[in-house]
Amino acid sequence: MTSVLNDPNDFAGQALRGFVLAHQGLVASVPGGVVRRDRPARRTVAVVTGGGSGHYPAFCGWVGPGLADGAAVGDVFASPSTEQICSVARAADNGAGILLSYGNYAGDVLNFTAAQRRLEAEGFAVANLPICDDVTSASALERHKRRGTAGDLVVLKAAGWAAAHGRGLAEVTALAERAEQRTFSFGIAFAGCTLPGDQRPLFSLQPGQMGVGMGVHGEPGVSEGPIVPARELAQTLVDRLLEERPEDGGPAVLALLNGLGATGHEELHVLWGDVYDSLAAAGVAVAACEVDELITSLDMSGVSLTLCWLDDELLAAWQAPCWTAGYSRGPEPDLGEERRFAGAAPAAPAEAAPHASGQSVALAGQAADLAQAVLEALLVHEDELGRLDAVAGDGDHGRGMVRGARAAAAAAATASGAGRGLGDTVAAAGEAWAADSGGTSGALWGAALTAAGRAFGNEQSVGRFTILAAVTAARNAIVELGGAEMGDKTMLDALEPFLAALARHWNADPEDLAGGWRAAAAVAGQAAEATAQLVARRGRARPLGERGLGHPDPGAVSLALILSRLGEADGN
């Protein structure tokens, strides 16, 4: 239960403000997140991380000398947007390239990858390393599908050490990749967390039960069972992690025992004594350890154990000093001649505003009205979408869609009011959606609307071919960015039949634009319903190795909702 808040919709923003106020000597606020206040005078690789809020000290608590140079900060449990990541990366840049490294979640991968492309287009050298340490979210053969948890800290520490030592981007990335490959985590949940403003937790366990292998947002684990004594719990965690000991895994590990929020420090200490014994009994020595809240989930109750199979260099990297708000080791690093962050982040290059036809300007006004109508429809269904998402994901879909649609409606109104054409107005809505919403849906809707806007343009009249072209462009953008295929149970599973039905109806009756749209939206609704049922039926019992970008999500449902709402408008 989140008891301390003002406006639930601005919880993450206010938390970030308070964090920066509490650590003014260490971090500076930039649009989209925070960067180090001081940096070395020499050129170094910038290590940039980020993720949703609600996981403190991850991720803004890891910004400082010897660790990360910047963190993009998303809404609660939602990826930062592409633009947030770009903004932080530009401000963190220290002249020797940028490593983007973050936990492996669909929304984060989408947005960090899109940011990589945009930054590369701006001339930066950028490497991209998602962290996949959670052994319960996919098999060892599909490590790239595993979620990122407390292993994030190990990887970022290695990267931060290599960067501080002046290594180049390729070397920094290579060491971080080695740390990533040798790091394994396993988590247990005892009780769910509650999103700010909500009254009910995202998920619940029966009293006395624990969820084995749960993700840090309450994503389903591999099983549920009765809570066992700490000694048995320790043995379970250690046994599972030792299964993945690499062939060249030496006798010594770095161990992180992490509390998810409400689990007390003394509980962690009890468990650590038992983990220590279990490792010793297996002949594994602990070269270094941390027992603390390292990556949390609001007020979730639970623990996770992380093992990193060290080599000499990784041990040196771990033990080296670092100084951040949330995690410090040893004396403050010597930065040489320090350089104070100037405070203003360099902006992306601006583009000139193009001309628009009178008809296109009129259609832009209708589009802005539609954007407002979509927002209102989403507000009505926000809780329902969140509950649907909580079955298999992190429960933020409704909140993220509303946030994005609100930004899109405002941007569309502004663009239309400024006399921009339909294409610009739709594209502005897409950019605002992506920038404000974050998460998977934010990136996908942002890309889709931006592509649709480009297809509309600002000069053309709009008929069935233009609309078909715009929807197709949106579909293509979604496929390109998300990598989903039909049957992956994503929004594509509703969009593809919608597009086919739209073409079919308008071929049969070219004049009935509105009727064709409504019929196609009904088809999309049926497809979305089937996807939702699949999600509900599979619930928490889905087998391993089936997650990743293609995991069943409520995007199909919200897409169908929006298509249906658009069909009710006169403008179609």
Add this chain to the structure above:
Amino acid sequence: MTSVLNDPNDFAGQALRGFVLAHQGLVASVPGGVVRRDRPARRTVAVVTGGGSGHYPAFCGWVGPGLADGAAVGDVFASPSTEQICSVARAADNGAGILLSYGNYAGDVLNFTAAQRRLEAEGFAVANLPICDDVTSASALERHKRRGTAGDLVVLKAAGWAAAHGRGLAEVTALAERAEQRTFSFGIAFAGCTLPGDQRPLFSLQPGQMGVGMGVHGEPGVSEGPIVPARELAQTLVDRLLEERPEDGGPAVLALLNGLGATGHEELHVLWGDVYDSLAAAGVAVAACEVDELITSLDMSGVSLTLCWLDDELLAAWQAPCWTAGYSRGPEPDLGEERRFAGAAPAAPAEAAPHASGQSVALAGQAADLAQAVLEALLVHEDELGRLDAVAGDGDHGRGMVRGARAAAAAAATASGAGRGLGDTVAAAGEAWAADSGGTSGALWGAALTAAGRAFGNEQSVGRFTILAAVTAARNAIVELGGAEMGDKTMLDALEPFLAALARHWNADPEDLAGGWRAAAAVAGQAAEATAQLVARRGRARPLGERGLGHPDPGAVSLALILSRLGEADGN
């Protein structure tokens, strides 16, 4: 809810073991707690703190260079015993005197004060400073009755800084006192904590309600009311604390915003932004701040704000480096030539075993049996005593009594088995009770039994005069140590009428030892019942300024229970 544990009765011990295993480079385990692993080669004042477990990082998490030299670690929410404190202090001693400083709770004051006396008798120079920062537990005129909360850290940091700079005991104590006098805290609880092994929280609030001014163990606050937005909460905390601004309180404060356990870091950050604004609006600048879990209460949900009105020296002391498991600032202090702690704590001087008469040895066997019977009676009533305690205190009375009685029964059996007399056996039971139980009841029962044992001796036959003398000696020890008077609603309120009734009955019928005891025990039971009703009736609504050593406690009830159980034995 505590989900990670093995044996609830050994929770604190196992947590301490895990803590030491996780921080082997920093702390060393000694009987009763932990001390710094490394110390400066020069002679310095040893700063020794301590308290119950369940408050991490308080208190063992504050041991290290620049902060405390040792911490005595009690059972969950129970004071460490006198012997634990002495043991830690002897091991922490660094040749220049010892400052004992700790939160102001009845049990801690009893045990630290008794430890001071014992250490002084052994030749140490000792100063004693209870910390009283919680403004809601007594009025400003009765500061000595206020509880200690997060202000502990401010006072210990000042003391640790002065000690590290080679100041003498009087100077270290003077600076710590100045910090103590200028530090004020105010706490809010949203939900109670659950003792390890228990299924229900120590106290509950209605959903949506908060307890204003609650203590760190759920002791009653000044009021309950609906949860307000963070902005209002911040204003409430700041307004109340500014009321106590000292006349020479400068424009700048040190502020600590503390989370009690389950309250998320992001919630603290949201609140910190609002506290910062409220202080700024009142013209108060924040010279330094910490926003973190500084003193917790297991999994309690809540926050507290601490303000210390700095002067130049206190600011320097706060900002100076320190390096501990739970709280670090700046680079690791230069210790000069370090000295590694040898590992073995010096023991208290041993005493020679005296001779005992045959009759006394036989009575010792009966006393050991009675100790076992008392333990069993307390086990039956453990939960009931805990619930009674939770109304006005920290809910640990039942657990503490069982822990003490278990140790006493074992010690009595050992002493009796080794052929010791009645006096030695009873005294051994008392020493074991005090050493293992901790808390207020542990200290009082330990002192009472030890005094009774001395009164019995090992040579005398035992009749009504000997028993009356022993009970009187126990009563006197309780009064001397606890400072309670009749009517303070402590165990004395049952013991005094018991003693009077015992004398009356045995005067009337000198032969009926057992009947007289049972009649007196019944009188004690009535008095205890009246006390318990008073506690229940006053509940959480007691006015300010009525706490401290004399606060209503369930000690009268457990005393009457034990007296009654002793009356059922044949041996009387």
